[in-house]
Amino acid sequence: xxxxxxxxxxxxxxxxxxxxxxxxxxxxxxxxxxxxxxxxxxxxxxxxxxxxxxxxxxxxxxxxxxxxxxxxxxxxxxxxxxxxxxxxxxxxxxxxxxxxxxxxxxxxxxxxxxxxxxxxxxxxxxxxxxxxxxxxxxxxxxxxxxxxxxxxxxxxxxxxxxxxxxxxxxxxxxxxxxxxxxxxxxxxxxxxxxxxxxxxxxxxxxxxxxxxxxxxxxxxxxxxxxxxxxxxxxxxxxxxxxxxxxxxxxxxxxxxxxxxxxxxxxxxxxxxxxxxxxxxxxxxxxxxxxxxxxxxxxxxxxxxxxxxxxxxxxxxxxxxxxxxxxxxxxxxxxxxxxxxxxxxxxxxxxxxxxxxxxxxxxxxxxxxxxxxxxxxxxxxxxxxxxxxxxxxxxxxxxxxxxxxxxxxxxxxxxxxxxxxxxxxxxxxxxxxxxxxxxxxxxxxxxxxxxxxxxxxxxxxxxxxxxxxxxxxxxxxxxxxxxxxxxxxxxxxxxxxxxxxxxxxxxxxxxxxxxxxxxxxxxxxxxxxxxxxxxxxxxxxxxxxxxxxxxxxxxxxxxxxxxxxxxxxxxxxxxxxxxxxxxxxxxxxxxxxxxxxxxxxxxxxxxxxxxxxxxxxxxxxxxxxxxxxxxxxxxxxxxxxxxxxxxxxxxxxxxxxxxxxxxxxxxxxxxxxxxxxxxxxxxxxxxxxxxxxxxxxxxxxxxxxxxxxxxxxxxxxxxxxxxxxxxxxxxxxxxxxxxxxxxxxxxxxxxxx
Amino acid sequence: xxxxxxxxxxxxxxxxxxxxxxxxxxxxxxxxxxxxxxxxxxxxxxxxxxxxxxxxxxxxxxxxxxxxxxxxxxxxxxxxxxxxxxxxxxxxxxxxxxxxxxxxxxxxxxxxxxxxxxxxxxxxxxxxxxxxxxxxxxxxxxxxxxxx
Numbered sequence: 001x002x003x004x005x006x007x008x009x010x011x012x013x014x015x016x017x018x019x020x021x022x023x024x025x026x027x028x029x030x031x032x033x034x035x036x037x038x039x040x041x042x043x044x045x046x047x048x049x050x051x052x053x054x055x056x057x058x059x060x061x062x063x064x065x066x067x068x069x070x071x072x073x074x075x076x077x078x079x080x081x082x083x084x085x086x087x088x089x090x091x092x093x094x095x096x097x098x099x100x101x102x103x104x105x106x107x108x109x110x111x112x113x114x115x116x117x118x119x120x121x122x123x124x125x126x127x128x129x130x131x132x133x134x135x136x137x138x139x140x141x142x143x144x145x146x147x148x149x150x151x152x153x154x155x156x157x158x159x160x161x162x163x164x165x166x167x168x169x170x171x172x173x174x175x176x177x178x179x180x181x182x183x184x185x186x187x188x189x190x191x192x193x194x195x196x197x198x199x200x201x202x203x204x205x206x207x208x209x210x211x212x213x214x215x216x217x218x219x220x221x222x223x224x225x226x227x228x229x230x231x232x233x234x235x236x237x238x239x240x241x242x243x244x245x246x247x248x249x250x251x252x253x254x255x256x257x258x259x260x261x262x263x264x265x266x267x268x269x270x271x272x273x274x275x276x277x278x279x280x281x282x283x284x285x286x287x288x289x290x291x292x293x294x295x296x297x298x299x300x301x302x303x304x305x306x307x308x309x310x311x312x313x314x315x316x317x318x319x320x321x322x323x324x325x326x327x328x329x330x331x332x333x334x335x336x337x338x339x340x341x342x343x344x345x346x347x348x349x350x351x352x353x354x355x356x357x358x359x360x361x362x363x364x365x366x367x368x369x370x371x372x373x374x375x376x377x378x379x380x381x382x383x384x385x386x387x388x389x390x391x392x393x394x395x396x397x398x399x400x401x402x403x404x405x406x407x408x409x410x411x412x413x414x415x416x417x418x419x420x421x422x423x424x425x426x427x428x429x430x431x432x433x434x435x436x437x438x439x440x441x442x443x444x445x446x447x448x449x450x451x452x453x454x455x456x457x458x459x460x461x462x463x464x465x466x467x468x469x470x471x472x473x474x475x476x477x478x479x480x481x482x483x484x485x486x487x488x489x490x491x492x493x494x495x496x497x498x499x500x501x502x503x504x505x506x507x508x509x510x511x512x513x514x515x516x517x518x519x520x521x522x523x524x525x526x527x528x529x530x531x532x533x534x535x536x537x538x539x540x541x542x543x544x545x546x547x548x549x550x551x552x553x554x555x556x557x558x559x560x561x562x563x564x565x566x567x568x569x570x571x572x573x574x575x576x577x578x579x580x581x582x583x584x585x586x587x588x589x590x591x592x593x594x595x596x597x598x599x600x601x602x603x604x605x606x607x608x609x610x611x612x613x614x615x616x617x618x619x620x621x622x623x624x625x626x627x628x629x630x631x632x633x634x635x636x637x638x639x640x641x642x643x644x645x646x647x648x649x650x651x652x653x654x655x656x657x658x659x660x661x662x663x664x665x666x667x668x669x670x671x672x673x674x675x676x677x678x679x680x681x682x683x684x685x686x687x688x689x690x691x692x693x694x695x696x697x698x699x700x701x702x703x704x705x706x707x708x709x710x711x712x713x714x715x716x717x718x719x720x721x722x723x724x725x726x727x728x729x730x731x732x733x734x735x736x737x738x739x740x741x742x743x744x745x746x747x748x749x750x751x752x
Numbered sequence: 753x754x755x756x757x758x759x760x761x762x763x764x765x766x767x768x769x770x771x772x773x774x775x776x777x778x779x780x781x782x783x784x785x786x787x788x789x790x791x792x793x794x795x796x797x798x799x800x801x802x803x804x805x806x807x808x809x810x811x812x813x814x815x816x817x818x819x820x821x822x823x824x825x826x827x828x829x830x831x832x833x834x835x836x837x838x839x840x841x842x843x844x845x846x847x848x849x850x851x852x853x854x855x856x857x858x859x860x861x862x863x864x865x866x867x868x869x870x871x872x873x874x875x876x877x878x879x880x881x882x883x884x885x886x887x888x889x890x891x892x893x894x895x896x897x898x899x900x
Contacts, residue, residue: 077845078845204842208842213826220785223780290776291765291770380848381846430849431883657845660884663886663887664882664884691880694877694879
């Protein structure tokens with residue numbers, strides 16, 4: 001037990017939301033029972049007659065059932081199960097007596113309700129423990145008062161309070177009413193990790209049953225009486241904007257209610273970092289059913305015209321910066337030509353240690369390699385969509401959002417409604433990967449609803465979704481390494497850039513491990529919009545850097561794992577420079593674990609192995625990936641992964657997340673790309689955008705976690721970036737060819 | 753008249769309307785998902801007389817008397833062996849594509865109760881999962897094959 005000061009507010013009543021009211025035409029309850037998921041036979045839960053709210057996160061029923069609010073939106077990373085587990089742990093309640101609800105969007109009660117950056121569990125860890133621990137303390141105090149004994153003599157475990165001296169016991173439900181009146185304690189005891197019984201033991205996804213039976217959960221499933229369907233036409237290429245449209249044919253088509261133009265951002269509005277809005281002027285078609293609107297959208301005639309260069313300021317969490325959107329039509333071949341030109345010039349120096357130039361001049365051997373990657377579309381399986389019902393003085397919104405607080409202000413400004421008059425319901429997201437942090441579609445839905453005077457669900461077609469921008473940028477990185485006559489790495493130089501941003505992390509490994517180090521960066525403006533994509537920038541840099549280290553190790557005649565471990569030893573014992581953005585010991589830890597678990601060095605002749613490791617989002621990941629050749633085509637047979645993300649809350653779900661990150665990484669490295677011709681994306685749907693499929697996914701992925709008692713860190717992103725490097729290194733072993741440019745495979749026919 | 757999950761349902765729609773939108777908009781059976789609209793991703797997989805079909809490109813006029821099964825009609829209590837295997841191995845991440853995955857897996861096992869790894873991969877290649885849950889999907893199919 002550790003005694004800590006609490007920071008829980010007094011019972012902070014959940015804003016009674018109009019969303020809880022009627023109007024739903026089908027059952028749309030967020031209530032998920034943990035019990036039905038943990039027992040094979042369904043057990044009917046008897047609901048309590050009365051609930052007592054102990055704090056914003058939890059209420060206890062008079063029969064001992066506990067409802068826990070999961071504060072962050074869920075997009076498949078499992079927080080809706082893991083976050084309540086943390087509360088339940090400190091509350092010390094039996095998991096089968098827990099019901100889980102998606103918390104309403106309410107920053108006052110729940111703080112930063114953001115899903116992204118692998119920060120969910122890390123940032124919530126202390127607060128969620130506090131929510132459970134203070135409640136437990138209040139229950140103990142209530143029991144102590146009822147039994148007239150000192151609170152120190154009351155124990156609480158698995159939902160039962162006990163007084164050893166008198167033998168008295170009571171369930172949490174019996175004292176919940178009294179506990180709800182106890183002042184929030186100023187100090188509580190938190191368990192030590194060794195005392196955990198729920199955290200660290202695998203629990204099933206609380207929404208599993210609903211998912212496998214097709215129950216409504218997602219924004220696309222959202223039903224509300226009288227809802228119309230809306231779709232929006234945007235320019236077919238970047239560099240174009242709306243000129244005019246002719247709706248004469250479309251208006252008379254069956255089921256069509258209205259056709260009009262919307263402007264999503266008003267002139268002069270200062271955007272935040274997530275107000276990325278590729279196309280501000282859209283032509284909207286509203287109708288009764290999806291099929292009717294789809295047909296009308298095809299028939300709509302729109303004229304587009306070229307944009308002129310624009311500049312605007314973006315408020316990046318207090319830092320203002322100017323963004324330049326150039327005119328013109330961009331193409332992928334021009335992009336690569338320009339990147340090559342920029343890479344040949346000196347960049348902006350982001351970090352320098354020692355004297356790199358002198359070291360390169362003195363080197364016995366210099367290795368230089370260049371790596372590139374294309375734009376990528378997020379391709380969440382659930383396309384962007386949003387529900388809105390906006391009246392003169394109130395907006396009711398619902399849909400998939402990673403960060404409702406990032407769009408609340410934009411909505412308020414654009415609708416001219418105070419935030420108190422805007423209710424946002426967070427539905428389960430059919431994937432996010434960063435895309436749903438840019439929720440311009442919520443503003444679009446709201447404007448459409450206001451204009452048409454009815455509840456509306458805005459639906460993006462797959463083509464709309466894939467061609468709207470907000471892509472993973474295209475990047476370019478040139479690495480140089482100097483080896484002395486004893487094959488020691490004496491200098492390391494990275495120069496990285498991209499369209500329209502640089503991917504460089506100047507202070508990451510191998511910075512700190514090499515005496516002479518230089519990191520430079522550059523960027524090229526573009527009118528193609530970009531956004532965060534699972535492990536932004538790391539998703540390119542890890543692959544490039546780890547493939548380059550593999551080549552250095554080879555040229556130096558060293559084992560690739562031992563080569564990295566030697567560098568990490570240097571960084572630990574005698575680090576070069578300051579601000580090195582990693583802990584060498586933990587970094588080495590995952591490499592050592594993956595070496596042991598994969599049986600490194602003992603591979604068979606049929607299998608080609610690659611290794612890679614990376615640190616990002618506060619966690620460490622290392623992979624050993626095995627490729628086999630089948631009919632001249634490489635296939636990933638198996639991946640062994642080692643992760644250090646501190647305490648693992650829900651191990652099986654965490655393993656699933658790592659497996660998914662690995663498969664996703666293989667897919668994007670092998671096949672993913674958006675290319676442009678005359679400003680238009682050449683991939684608009686899954687017939688031309690190749691996604692990894694079942695037959696291309698490894699048959700086996702082994703995930704091993706480093707066991708420690710460090711507070712949890714990121715998990716959704718860290719296993720993803722190093723896959724690109726492990727794959728490139730294994731492909732080299734399999735084919736004798738180094739892979740520098742993603743996607744690695746572009747010639748195989750698409751599967752229908 | 754349509755035979756959906758063993759029930760006769762009447763809908764008044766344009767005959768060209770794809771079955772996906774009949775299910776979603778008219779019958780409020782939302783488990784069958786829109787993913788691409790061009791039969792490439794498998795999110796809208798349903799069974800037509802027990803055979804997998806992509807509902808997004810299947811006009812309602814082509815259904816006739818054929819039996820339509822959607823994820824909602826796969827089992828009464830969500831206890832089809834494939835659904836149970838999916839829960840047992842906690843397959844889903846975001847969950848959006850999983851109804852389509854399950855429908856494909858059910859049809860595979862019906863025709864081939866003991867499929868090889870290659871046969872599983874062949875049958876599941878039409879269903880995309882961006883979360884990358886394929887490793888578990890394949891395991892769950894092997895588990896369901898064993899237990900049914």
